[in-house]
Amino acid sequence: MAPAFTKENNRNIMSEEKAWSYAMVLSVGSALPMVLKTVIELDVLEIIKQAGPGAQLSLVEIMAELPTQNPQAPTMLDRLLQILASYSILTPSVQTLPDGRVERLYGLTPVCKFLTKDQDGHSLATQTLLCLDKDNTEAWYHLKDAILEGGIPYDKSYGMSIFEHYAGDCKLSKLFSNAMVDMSTMVMKKILANYKGVTHIGRDMFVSVPKVDAIFIKSVFHNWDDEHCTKFMKNCYTALPDHGNVIACELFIPTIPETNDVARMAYHYDILMMVACNARERTQLEFEALGKAAGFEGSRVGCSSYDFKVMEFLKKN
Numbered sequence: 001m002a003p004a005f006t007k008e009n010n011r012n013i014m015s016e017e018k019a020w021s022y023a024m025v026l027s028v029g030s031a032l033p034m035v036l037k038t039v040i041e042l043d044v045l046e047i048i049k050q051a052g053p054g055a056q057l058s059l060v061e062i063m064a065e066l067p068t069q070n071p072q073a074p075t076m077l078d079r080l081l082q083i084l085a086s087y088s089i090l091t092p093s094v095q096t097l098p099d100g101r102v103e104r105l106y107g108l109t110p111v112c113k114f115l116t117k118d119q120d121g122h123s124l125a126t127q128t129l130l131c132l133d134k135d136n137t138e139a140w141y142h143l144k145d146a147i148l149e150g151g152i153p154y155d156k157s158y159g160m161s162i163f164e165h166y167a168g169d170c171k172l173s174k175l176f177s178n179a180m181v182d183m184s185t186m187v188m189k190k191i192l193a194n195y196k197g198v199t200h201i202g203r204d205m206f207v208s209v210p211k212v213d214a215i216f217i218k219s220v221f222h223n224w225d226d227e228h229c230t231k232f233m234k235n236c237y238t239a240l241p242d243h244g245n246v247i248a249c250e251l252f253i254p255t256i257p258e259t260n261d262v263a264r265m266a267y268h269y270d271i272l273m274m275v276a277c278n279a280r281e282r283t284q285l286e287f288e289a290l291g292k293a294a295g296f297e298g299s300r301v302g303c304s305s306y307d308f309k310v311m312e313f314l315k316k317n
Contacts, residue, residue, distance in 0.1 A: 032087060035080045037132045040115070040125045042066060044077070048090075048108050049116045056093050056105040081106050089115075114186070122182040130179040131272070135165075135172055139275050153275045162276045184218060190305035191249060211239050218249035218308075222269065223279050226290065233294030237315060246291075246313040247302070253281045262307045287311055 039045060047065045048057050059074045066073070082104075085092040091107045108116070117123045130136065142156040154162045166172045195216065215236050221229050236246050251266040270281040282290075284301070291299045291313040298314040 032083060033128070033132055035083050036089070036115075037128055039080055039084065040128055042077075044081070045108065045112055045116050045125075048106065049112070054107065056091075056107040058095075058103050058105050060103075062106075078104060118186070120185065122185045124183060124186075126175070126178040126182045130175045133172065133175055135169070143275055152278045154277065187249065187305050187308050188218065191303070191308075191310060194303050194310070195247065208235060208239070211241075213241060213244050214247055215240065215244075216247045216249075221248065221250050221287070221290070222273050222281050223277065225279070226293075229290050230293045233290060233296070233313070236313075237295045240315050242316045244315050246296070248287070248311045248313065249305070249308050250287070250311065251281050251307065252287075252309050253283050255283050255285065265307055284309075284311070 043065075044062060047062055048055060051057055051061075059078050062077065063074050066077075070076075081090055082092070084090045085106065088109050089111055091109050093105045093107070094102050095105060097103055114124045115128075116125070138157045139154040139162075142153040145151070145156060146153045152161075154165070158165050166176050220232075224232075233246065240246070251269055253266050253270060254263050257263070257267075266281050273279040273281065288299050294313075296313040296315055298317040300312050300314070302310045302312050304310065
């Protein structure tokens with residue numbers, strides 16, 4: 001006799017089906033970032049953006065802007081754009097042609113604001129190209145060995161640190177510089193709306209820090225271990241007057257793992273830093289502990305900018 005098909009059975013089946021689908025997406029997940037990289041390299045997002053706000057372009061219109069005579073290119077590109085649409089990177093629509101065929105059209109979703117150039121020419125596209133460059137992805141194949149044997153994955157790949165490697169490779173050096181300038185400029189525009197009168201003064205923070213009222217540092221902690229962070233924070237403490245503070249712009253790792261995009265971005269960066277140079281992102285409590293170890297009496301989160309937190313370390317409460 002066949003088992004009764006109950007609502008509970010149906011819920012279990014649906015849950016298993018969803019779990020299967022999710023596992024399958026994870027197992028072939030390398031497709032999405034590589035497709036995004038390819039579409040960025042082809043300038044497809046910029047082509048759609050140049051057509052104007054709300055534009056929906058057909059493959060014919062997009063292909064007209066690409067330097068190719070490959071008869072298979074439209075079909076290949078359409079398949080790439082479909083997966084981007086499935087992740088809400090593009091918005092799809094269809095129109096019926098005079099001969100009855102259905103043609104897909106693609107437009108940009110809000111996320112593309114940050115994947116295409118702003119009025120000053122900056123975007124996160126350069127970060128995509130850096131992270132997915134063939135020379136950089138090599139380090140991931142040494143992550144398991146680094147966990148089991150020790151060492152830094154990137155160093156295992158090339159026998160030198162990531163910064164030594166970049167210094168000797170013009171292509172990687174340019175990719176890195178472009179990515180850092182673009183992302184930092186976009187984040188700092190929002191932050192500086194809250195902090196006026198910031199002046200850049202170059203100095204080796206491990207040696208000394210110039211005498212100022214406040215010190216603004218961005219994405220510095222995540223490059224170093226606790227010992228180095230405490231060292232440069234002590235130098236900052238010495239340089240500041242009693243009313244002074246350090247203003248740090250960094251990502252926060254949640255104390256308990258979370259499932260939202262803000263947390264995922266921090267986790268992604270944390271692993272990227274581990275693979276690249278054995279560095280890390282930190283929780284708010286860990287930042288507070290670093291401040292106290294350097295002598296700062298208090299700390300507070302001032303504001304945020306595109307998920308980066310601005311934390312103030314107060315020399316005196």
